[in-house]
Amino acid sequence: MVAHAETVVVPRPHDNLAARILRALAKTPLQILLVVIGLLWLVPTIGLFVTSIVPQSAITTAGWWKIFAHPSLATFSNYSALFHNAGLTGALKTTAYIAVGNTLLVVVAGALAGYAFAWLEFPGRDWLFIGVVALLVVPLQMALIPMFRFYNELRFGGTVLSVILFHAAFGLPFAIFLLRNFFVGIPKDILESARIDGASEMRIFLRLILPLGLPAIASLAIFQFLWTWNDLIVSLTFGTTPITVFIFDQLREFSSSIDVIAPASFISLVIPLAVFFAFQRYFVQGLLAGSVK
């Protein structure tokens, strides 16, 4: 993840084996403390997973941790039942369409605008850019009511596209901000020489900017994907049923539906976790780009 800065090595007077062992021992309480904290951080997720593989009859009589004493309780029947549930498979498809569609749209529209703000000259450019970044602060609650009405009048509510477009608009200020700042850092000479060679702006954008901007685009794509994959409020409002809304509909009967809620929740977080582990570097880079220099 982040580079570990153990660079400065101050020579110590007696840096022999015994001294090193003593120092390691001195750190033992800290090591134990951090192991305990790490475990505490893992327990809820483990609990969710274990709950998801215990049959409903067992989970209402004993806690999920009992499975460590009775491993035979574990079953994947909850999962197989769920995958035969048309509601869930449909919800997963909807989630995937929304997340992928929104990511593509934000990356394309954001990269085009980011390039314009970084390398094209037109009046009021920097003010426009500040205006776009200022939109970062608008909470999406500000747009729910008007768009709900608007969609209903156009009979557009409940469609995957309606949710994608809404998410895209609220993803764009950050996208433009991130990509513009990255594109500005691309060496000027490369662009200049392409322009002198007579390449059109679109060609420069496609052939130079997109490949060179890939690290920032990857960070952005991951953020957008996770954000929309995990969304509840937008889909709930506009009437689509991705996995979060599918689970939400079961929450009313929490205990009796736990055999659906727990595995569905775990399925819903498997994809984000996979994305996170596969692209951890970009994820953290994107986070830092937004937060510190």
Next chain:
Amino acid sequence: MTDASITVEPPARAVPPGPASGGALSRYRTGALFLLPAFVLLGVWLLYPTIYTIIRSFFGPSGYLGGWVGIDNYRTLFTTSTLVTAIKNSAIWVAVVPAFVTAIGLIFAVLIERIRWSVAFKTVVFLPMAISAFATGVTWRIMYQQDPSQGAINALGRTVSDAVTAPGVLPSAIPSTSLLQPDGGGLVLKTPLHPGGVALFGLTAIAPADMPTGSKQALKPVSKPGAIVGTVWRDFKPGGGKLGVVEQGELGIPGVTVQLHDSSGKVVQSAKTDGAGTFDFTGVPAGTYQAGIGSQTFAKPFGGYSWLGPKLITPSLLIAYIWIWAGFSMVVVAAGLAAMPRDVLEAARTDGASEWQVFRRVTVPLLAPVLSVVFITMIINVLKVFDIVIALAPESTQANANVIALAMWRTAFSGTFDFGTGSAIAVFLFLLVIPVLALNIRRFRREV
């Protein structure tokens, strides 16, 4: 997730673009074409609705606009009890979460500098960031279940509570006859006893599974001179039997502590029952006594805190939310630490500063900009919190757990469809986050 990245960082200094290939008009046209898709999206889905919502907040509950109501919607916001609860709760969130998240992130970041497996630790603590706030809500709802046999947190609570005060042998037992009366959580036999007397403690409402192990057929006490003897037994057998009489087929209750009080109420002796339920007090001087079973025998086991109940729901939510965001704070602060000039720290150490002094006087002041970024980011996140509340709080306590963003949604889209008040709540939320916007623009203008 995007919320995490709202920032006070200025853009990199704009580099003047190179000489354009066409004339001025063509340059503008190219710029406009590149901006078009983004501006259509921002205009229709963000800018127009924002303006509409601001206007809408001064009009009645339904219709495209509804009737003009002036600031009535805002008045409603501050006078309706569920909405006031939401504002109060949001204030609690803002007061607690940013401080805790920043502090925990700082502590973790500093501590993991001293271990070799810091990457593993960071990954584990950062993991919840990838999970949706909604799934986190479900996850913690499982943790928070009240029944200690289901909720892990209350199970831990029970383990601790059992270690401190063991639960009684007979938490659910009740007397079978009215001769036995409740007395400060225990039972006392109202019949006065004298040496040579017999005390009968018939109890019922004990499930077979709850009977202490080692119980045998109950034995009728046999009176002995100079002693008080008795039996504690399960005064029940299939078919009923006679109450207050030890019969064939009824079981003695072992392990019960019986106390003998003298006439002043002082405990003079205590005895434990055997497998047949019998006990005896020997060498009892003449006098009048009473026998009783102490309250510890009937002590109820730890029933679990109601984490999801109206009183504790907000603290429960705060804990789950801090669990999510501590990783964010830790990673950002750790990056700040990594970028910090090491020689400053080493110089302080060489000058003889203790680790605590280095932390307090050097690390924290140098990290102040990073810490404030985390803090401000968390304020905005906390103001917009929604998913975790709707997932974690059961419907019955959602009114107690209410926060501004949830109140907005419930007012506008759940049941009442009051778009006027809903708009007013959205605008209120917007106003709360605007100070950060001002901060952003100030920084931009300084830099651009």
